[in-house]
Amino acid sequence: MKLITYSKNIFLPVTNLCRNRCQYCSFRRNLDEAHLISRSAAQQLLEEGRDHGCSEALFTLGERPEEVEGFHLMLAGEGREDLLGYLVELCELAIEHDLLPHTNAGLLSEEDLATLQPYNASMGLMLESCAKLDAHEQSPGKNPELRLKHIARAGRLHIPFTTGILVGIGESWQDRIQSIQAISRLHDEHGHIQEVIVQPFDPKPGTAMSTHPRPEREDLVRTVRLARELLPREVAVQVPPNLADPLPLIEAGADDLGGISPITRDEINPNSSWPREEELKRSLFAYELKERLPVYPRFIRRGWHGSKTRRLTAALASEDGLRRKSISSREWW
Ligand SMILES: O=c1nc2n(C[C@H](O)[C@H](O)[C@H](O)CO)c3cc(O)ccc3cc-2c(=O)[nH]1
Numbered sequence: 001m002k003l004i005t006y007s008k009n010i011f012l013p014v015t016n017l018c019r020n021r022c023q024y025c026s027f028r029r030n031l032d033e034a035h036l037i038s039r040s041a042a043q044q045l046l047e048e049g050r051d052h053g054c055s056e057a058l059f060t061l062g063e064r065p066e067e068v069e070g071f072h073l074m075l076a077g078e079g080r081e082d083l084l085g086y087l088v089e090l091c092e093l094a095i096e097h098d099l100l101p102h103t104n105a106g107l108l109s110e111e112d113l114a115t116l117q118p119y120n121a122s123m124g125l126m127l128e129s130c131a132k133l134d135a136h137e138q139s140p141g142k143n144p145e146l147r148l149k150h151i152a153r154a155g156r157l158h159i160p161f162t163t164g165i166l167v168g169i170g171e172s173w174q175d176r177i178q179s180i181q182a183i184s185r186l187h188d189e190h191g192h193i194q195e196v197i198v199q200p201f202d203p204k205p206g207t208a209m210s211t212h213p214r215p216e217r218e219d220l221v222r223t224v225r226l227a228r229e230l231l232p233r234e235v236a237v238q239v240p241p242n243l244a245d246p247l248p249l250i251e252a253g254a255d256d257l258g259g260i261s262p263i264t265r266d267e268i269n270p271n272s273s274w275p276r277e278e279e280l281k282r283s284l285f286a287y288e289l290k291e292r293l294p295v296y297p298r299f300i301r302r303g304w305h306g307s308k309t310r311r312l313t314a315a316l317a318s319e320d321g322l323r324r325k326s327i328s329s330r331e332w333w
C-alpha cells in the first residue's frame, strides 16, 4: 500500500505585519490592525497542542516586519527589542512543551537563519515561482533570485527544508516546470529538501486577486505529476488537503498532506478547514495514512535537525516505533 504522510501541528501566527504586499494574501495586515502573538497566547496554544498529541509548532509570520514602522512598539509590548530574540524564545517555549518548531518567516539574513537553525526541526520558505509576476509587484521579498539564494543558504546550513510553488497566480506552464527544476537543482547540490508543496491559489475576498480564478483541478493534477517526475524520489510532493480534494492529487503522485491541525485553523487560508484524521482515513482508505514528524527520518539520522530539538526528536521518533518501521512503497528512512 502506498504511504501518505502528514504532520499533526498547531499553527502559530507570530505576526501578520509584513513588508511585502502579495496580491493574493489575506494574512498580512496594516499596522493599525496587526498583531504580535503574546507569550501567554503562544503558551496556551502550545499546551493545547501537546494535549492533543501534536508534534509540530508551525511558526508563520510576515516577512521582515521590522521594516514596518511601529513594529518595535509591538515588540516592546512583549518586552523585546528584536524579533529574532523573540522567535528564539517562542521556539524554546515550543520545545519545552514537547512540540518541534518549524519556522517560515519569509526571507531572513544568513545570520538570522543560522540563529534559528538550532531551535528548529526543519524550516520553510515557498519559492512561489521562479517567474517575476504581477502578483508580486509590491513584494520585494518574492524576488525569485533572492528566494533561491535563501533556499541554497538553508542547504549550506544543513536545515531540512520545505519549499514549494503557488499554482495559479499568473505563472505559465513553463514557469511551473522551471520552478520545480530550480528546486530540484538546489536539492541535487545540498540534499536538504524534504518536501515540495504544490499549493493551489485560493482567492480571498478583499485582496487584489479576489476575482482571479482558482486553478482547475486538472491543472493541479498535471502540476503534481510534473513535480513527481522532476523531483528525486526521496523528496515528498505535498498537497494541502484543505484547499483541494487530495485523492486525485495522490493518484497523480503526491505523497504528503503537510500539517493538519486538530485545534488551530490554517491562518493563511482561514476559511478552508482541515479534514479530521478520521475523515482522511475514510476517503484515502486505499492508502496507508501515517503521521510523521516535521523533520523527515533521513535528516534525523544525519543529525540535521536543530541541536536544541535533539532530545525531543529522539523521544518523538521512537514513541510509536516510527524509528524501525520498514516501509515498502517509499524510501522513508
Ligand atoms: O497549514 C499550512 N501549513 C503550511 N505549511 C506547513 C506545512 O504544512 C508543515 O509545516 C510542513 O510539512 C512540516 O511538517 C507551510 C510550510 C512552509 O515551510 C511553507 C509554506 C507552508 C504553507 C502552509 C499553509 O498554507 N498551511
Ligand SMILES: C[C@H]1O[C@@H](n2cnc3c(N)ncnc32)[C@H](O)[C@@H]1O
Pocket: 024, 025, 026, 104, 126, 128, 165, 166, 199, 200, 201, 202, 203, 204, 268, 269
Ligand atoms: C505560506 C504560504 O501560503 C501561501 N499563500 C498565501 N496566500 C495564499 C492564497 N490566497 N492561496 C493559497 N496560498 C496562499 C504562499 O505560498 C505562502 O508562501
Ligand code: SF4
Pocket: 018, 019, 020, 021, 022, 025, 026, 027, 028, 061, 062, 063, 106, 139, 141
Ligand atoms: S504571503 Fe507572506 S510575504 Fe506575501 S504579503 Fe502575505 S505574509 Fe507577506
